[in-house]
Amino acid sequence: MTIAIDDPKRTGYAAEVVANAFLELARAEGRTLTQMQVHKLVYIAHGYTLALLGRPLMYNTVHAWQRGPVVQRLWQHWGERGRDPISEPLPVAPGEPDLADDGEALEVIxxxxxxxxxxxxxxxxxxxxxxxSPWSQTYGLQDNLIPDEITREYYTTLARSA
Incomplete structure (x- = not known):
């Protein structure tokens, strides 16, 4: 059986769920985040989850775009928003699991x-x-996908050197 790259049956959470966790942390401190900040924070958390917990944080694909790792699913929500702050949480599809019962993932976030x-x-x-970095290893390749394995290896090295 082949599982599609953005198939919700894969291990992990929807990128929107992870993004909303960061938006909530910012909101709790009276701050806002831009779409670029959210993309990078979600990706970094995904990398450390792969490294420290041995599992993906999200099931969505990550692409090496000009300005760094981008979760295309999040880009579809915000597009060219630029530096404008994100004011509202993202809608999450019905039935998507949330992070409430995943203490390990929440600790990484x-x-x-x-x-x-x-x-x-x-x-x-x-x-x-x-x-x-995973971005530097994959930017300019035909599909620009950043495989989880490359991300895991990189963040494992970072975690060990911390």
Missing amino acids: RSVWNGYGSMEGGELSRLTHRAG
Whole structure:
């Protein structure tokens, strides 16, 4: 059986669920996030979840676009929003699991927020563009997909050096 890349039967959560977790953390601190910040935070949390928990945080694909890793599913919601703050949580499809009962995943998200949440979008983009990053290994390839395995290896190395 072949599972489609964005098939919700795959392990993990919808990207919207993860994005909403970051939007809620920002809102709790009286802050807003741009779409670039959310894309990068979601991707970084996905990477650390792969590395630390051995499972994906989300089932959606990540693409290496010019300004860094992008979850196309999130891009479909925000498009060219640019630096405008995201004011509302994203709609989540009925039946999608939420993070409420996944303490391990929530801990990774909170840790990523504490470590990276104060960074601006451009700063996060530069961080995800570093030499050897999953983005740098896949940008310019035909499909620009960033495979979970490359992401896991990279974030495992980062976690070990922290």
